[in-house]
Amino acid sequence: MAQSSFVLTDWTTVAGQGSSTQVVQARPGWIQVGTQSDAVWVVEIKQRVSSPSVYVQTAYIDEDSVFQDISRLATISSHLYISRLATATTPVLGWLRWRVGGSTGSWSTTFRITGVLKNP
């Protein structure tokens, strides 16, 4: 499996209340990573109220507690992320998913995440 593109999520809007609220992608949408060591992904945020952050996470196994953040975007923008096994603190492991971390008051954000898994 040399390369494969993915849509971690098409345009979606997530909303919540309070900084302790986070929304995690539902399990069926998580992407399983094969033997690819590198990844490139784009996080696009088109709308946000208050200041939520959009994170991409990775984990060895599909267990909630072991996911680790590998990117965070908290502005209305489009940002390209590059993860190389040779240099990343946390490379792409076995699974990918997104989560949104809330902020004070009522918050919302509209975003999309697409990318490519590849070997060098």
Place this chain on the structure above:
Amino acid sequence: MACRCNANGLPHIGGQARPGELLPWTTLRGASSSVTIVAPAALWVDAIGYREAVFGFEFREYTSGLQVVLQTAPVDEEDAFVDLVTHSASSTSVINHVVVAESATVPLMRYVRWKITHGSTAWATTLRLFAAFKRTR
């Protein structure tokens, strides 16, 4: 070439390799500093076909100074194993170690196993280990 997957099914040689648990949650204790516990042969992983790997270490408890060593060998013989990654327990969060083919002092060879040791006292730990093998040759 025959596949030698460990009891947790890692890795799946001949198919798509799935990252997973090298060692599921396990509690181990050593009665003195001279006690070292090494993975039984049934849990050794056959990583043939993979050049690089990421290993994860997660603890629920550990004696300060505890070391988990991942070893690698070109053949499945006891004397052939050399240290690949040495991790000193220091956190209950998942800590990653990346083995990159081009820069590793000891590159990933065919077999991988774990070893737990402590240099100066009796020890105990509850831990699990993860592995993600990357980039087929």
